[in-house]
Amino acid sequence: MATEQNKLPAIISHCKEYGFIFPSSDIYDGLSAVYDYGQWGVELKKNIKDTWWKSMVYMHENIVGLDSAIFMHPTIWKASGHVDNFSDPMIDNLDSKKRYRVDHLIEGHAEQLAANSEEASNAILASMDQLLSKDDFAGLKQLIIDHKIKCPISGTCHWTDVRQFNLMFSTQLGSVADDSDTIYLRPETAQGIFVNFLNVQKSGRMKIPFGIAQIGKAFRNEIVARGFIFRMREFEQMEMQFFVRPGTQKEWYESWKATRMQWHLDLGIPKEKYRFHDHVKLAHYADAACDIEYDFPMGFKEVEGIHSRTDFDLTQHQLYSKKKQVYFDNDIDESTGKAYGNYVPYVIETSIGLDRTILMVLSEAYTEEDLSTPEKQDSRVVLKFPNKLAPIKLAILPLMKKDGLSEIAKELMNECRESFFCFYEEKDSIGKRYRRMDALGTPFCVTIDHQTKEDGTVTIRYRDSMEQERIKMSDVRNKVLEALK
Ligand code: GAP
Helix, strand or coil, rough: CCCCCCCCHHHHHHHHHHHEEEEEHHHCCCCCCEEEEEECCHHHHHHHHHHHHHHHHHHHCCEEECCCCCCCCCCHHCCHHHHCCCCCCCCEEEECCCCCHHHHHHHHHHHHHCCCCCHHHHHHHHHHHHHHHHHHHHHHHHHHHHHCCCCCCCCCCCCCCCCCECCCEEEEEECCHHHHHHEEEEECCHHHHHHCHHHHHHHHCCCEEEEEEEEEEEECCCCCCCCHHHHCCEEEEEEEEEEEEECHHHHHHHHHHHHHHHHHHHCCHHHEEEEEEECCCCCCCEEEEEEEEEEEECEEEEEEEEEECCCCCCCCHHHCCCCCCCCEEEECCCCCCCCEEECCCCEEEEEHHHHHHHHHHHHHEEEEEECCCCCCCCCEEEEECHHCCCCCCEEECCCCCCCCCCHHHHHHHHHCCCCCCCCEECCCCCCHHHHHHHHCCCCCCEECCCCEEEEEEEEECCCCCCCCCEEHHHHHHHHHHHHHC
């Protein structure tokens, strides 16, 4: 049985064995921090995307979608501040030649200290936060030296100075390799939204407050990439920029914090598995920011960021593109009796990592159950996904191929497959098939047997309780649809 400490390795190996997630380029021994989604992972991913899209776009009349290109004009990244600021303080160990993010190195040490003294652990974290907020790199190195923090590989304290490393990947556009052709793989999807703000506003006749939502790939050359799909070099984000009247951003920030937390709770994940973490050191674009943290197997970590980004991005794009990014607000300001007029809107952003959400959902769903009886040792691994996220909703299992049972099963398959994803399997014993469906997180299995031929009933088996009941085959589709609501 996996303990909390080895739950993550158990999830990683389960994901590979059952076709959820594979290391990328696996036959070439993988590519660090890059992963491929297999046949069931891709369904899980799609279901999470759909849930987010529905909650953001379909459930809000004033939010619309967008799919902007990954490649964008390189000046966008100059305007957004990513060329100059999108970097992390790093330190290299001269013996192991390994590079570390300074905050990760110090946090790792603080975790060790916490085993003996919470106070000592909190003190070093507080010093680190203070130094980071002042970009005091010499101070950060001194903190590492003073606390004799060792390289986990070489075990020595032989450190370089702390330096900044930019996390953006660059590539060349066109065939001539000179600097003017250098473009970047986007490190966030948000900028695609900002530079389309007026296109969407005008073509959609959108009135403030309104939002633009987007799901797409982002790329970061993470120096220390770890934690399976928690920190990847190629990943997906689900981001939404909500454009508001200046001065109303505080209210909207609080309102989006509540809305996003409710989305998480609606996944069926208990409240105590989440917490808000307010940022001490604000990013260059924000006047308030927090993370929604989930209690992953490796502890509480960020899954989503909510940022009040002021008018920073639109103002910067206005400056660099020399195109006005203003909105004309003809609503009447009660304090002056006049229309609000032209302004650059403020923005509240909600930004959730899709892959991190997948890891969160997997961590929550992964369950090992001991089913031993005095007569027999037995156990099962079951993924207790919420029904709406389960890759397969219904498994249709004829008891045997012959006697016309597989034909009846295929009839049921044809009746249900337009409504939700069904899986047909006739190999192996029924017990083995049930266990396999548990491991894939399938909430319902239906078995077709000889009695089906006589009275049109089937056995339906419920994943979590493993209970079984006999129902009419003609009721199966509606029963599953009801459970998906
Ligand atoms: N547009 C704002 C933005 O990109 P962020 O906090 O850097 O903010 C937002 O990223 C979310 O993207 C994070 O909360 C996390 O879920 C996800 N994310 C960021 N870097 C990631 C990485 N290297 N691998 C996987 N997910 C990542």
